[in-house]
Amino acid sequence: MVLRPTASTWRQNLDMPAQLFGDRGSDDYELYEEDDEFVLTIDMPGFEIDEIDLAWDDGVLNVAAEHVDEDRGRKKTYHRRFRFPKNIAEDEISAEYTNGVLEVSLPTADPGTRGMEIPLEGE
Structure with missing residues (x-):
């Protein structure tokens, strides 16, 4: 008899980072939509405000942070x-x-008119 891994454990034997499947860090943030805006909260303990960079680019929010603990010789980074x-x-x-x-x-924006009208030719 051959035992097959269950759906929840099939990845355990693969040599792939769990973050490819969304398992890593999935509980460090919460994103929800209320009224006319999205609200994103991220747990980022240990960082100072000047160590966090936020950037918006074409529909994507980039969150990056880096903290160097010189006493311990360690570097903590966050990027999502x-x-x-x-x-x-x-x-x-x-x-x-x-x-x-x-x-x-x-805040969400009024979608307005997207794209352009395409003229139709023919008889």
Whole structure:
């Protein structure tokens, strides 16, 4: 009799990073939509506000942070990208970092007219 791994354990024997499948760090952030905005909260303890970089580029929020503990000779890094399915009012994005928690508010924008009309030729 051949035992086959169950669906939840089939990856255990593979030599692949768990982050490819979304397992790593999946509990360090929460993203939800309320009213007319997305709210993203990320647990980032141990970082100072000036060690965190946020950037918005074409529908993607990039969060990066780096902390060097010179006493221990260690470096802590964080990097994650979040893609948003709706138009975001780029000039209204705001962020706050308090007690090790980063909160980013991303108001949705009126989608307006997307694309352009294509003229149809023929008889």
